[in-house]
Amino acid sequence: MRSNRRVDIDRTDNKPICEQPIASTGTIVHVEGFGLVKAFRLVATNGDTEHGITNDLTMDELVRVTYAERSWAIEEYHRGLKQYTEV
Known part of the structure; x- marks a missing residue:
């Protein structure tokens, strides 16, 4: 998500997400x-x-990390395929 995307934490005002107190746990x-x-x-x-x-x-957080690890593994797999086909 772009850092300037506007969100509202407490239903008072939309502000860029980078200015909001977003936790790493969600x-x-x-x-x-x-x-x-x-x-x-x-x-x-x-x-x-x-x-x-x-x-x-x-x-x-545990589910988020699991999905992040899976998506990174897929990214590495695709990168490997691309390098293999370029040889």
């Missing part, structure tokens, strides 16, 4: 023009921040 927010989602703040080792969202409001 925070339920209202996305302008969409509805309720669970947002996660992900901080890389170099300090960069990204935000991920899901419409599964019951998702916890």
Whole structure:
């Protein structure tokens, strides 16, 4: 999710997600023009921040990490296929 996407945590005002107190374990927010989602703040080792969202409001940190690991494995698999076909 782009850092300037507007969300509302407490139903008072839409602000960019980067300005909201989003927990790494997930925070339920209202996305302008969409509805309720669970947002996660992900901080890389170099300090960069990204935000991920899901419409599964019951998702916890363990499930999110599991899906992230699976998606990374798929990314590596596709990268390997691409390198193999370029040889």
